[in-house]
Amino acid sequence: MATKRKVGNLLGLAVLCYLLQRPMHPYELSRTLRDNDDVRSIRFTHGSLYMVVGQLERAGFITAQETSRDGARPERTVYALSDAGRVEQRAWLRELVGDPKHEYPQFVTALSLVSALPPDEVRTLLAQRLTRLAEQRVEIVDILDDATARGIPGLFLVEEEYRLALLDAEVSFVESFADRITDPHNDWGALWAQFHASRPAPGEGQS
Numbered sequence: 001m002a003t004k005r006k007v008g009n010l011l012g013l014a015v016l017c018y019l020l021q022r023p024m025h026p027y028e029l030s031r032t033l034r035d036n037d038d039v040r041s042i043r044f045t046h047g048s049l050y051m052v053v054g055q056l057e058r059a060g061f062i063t064a065q066e067t068s069r070d071g072a073r074p075e076r077t078v079y080a081l082s083d084a085g086r087v088e089q090r091a092w093l094r095e096l097v098g099d100p101k102h103e104y105p106q107f108v109t110a111l112s113l114v115s116a117l118p119p120d121e122v123r124t125l126l127a128q129r130l131t132r133l134a135e136q137r138v139e140i141v142d143i144l145d146d147a148t149a150r151g152i153p154g155l156f157l158v159e160e161e162y163r164l165a166l167l168d169a170e171v172s173f174v175e176s177f178a179d180r181i182t183d184p185h186n187d188w189g190a191l192w193a194q195f196h197a198s199r200p201a202p203g204e205g206q207s
Helices: 010-019 026-035 046-058 083-098 106-112 119-149 154-181 187-197
Strands: 062-068 076-081
Touching: 010 026, 010 046, 010 062, 010 076, 010 083, 026 046, 026 076, 046 062, 046 076, 076 083, 119 154, 119 187, 154 187
Parallel strands: none
Antiparallel strands: 062 076
């Protein structure tokens, strides 16, 4: 069963994990997240990072270690992981790895409502999706090949391998679904087409 956490934003978990390495100020955390390409997994902005750092501090998971100023630049506070933060980081990561969670991907929502579009249009849109999935696959493979050539250990590439596996599974599903739309053995395909054939297209039948 999922635990109700004091800080629920996954950006907070990333901060806790990187503070295991050493104390950092938010600007350094932001640079580390970007250098490690975590922006492909976690959405964040400069403002959202500072907000999460504040939440972690109020929750007692990190503590302000020192504050310094470099010339006319704003003050920078260096944060360190607290003992409570170490416990939270481990418990949170263990939960994410071990316990599947029900998520709400946008494509699943679209599939649940897809009959509201004509089947011929859906087939065209699925073909478009397959083209874009193929482009994404090339991008991921390039990332993996480049990282391997630079000697990056496979442990640090598992998220890209997971993305690739999910993408391949989606391609297989989309291809199958597109074929089933016009499969004469499907009783729902004809009914779907008839439903839209009996209704005027948007803008038709209006004076």
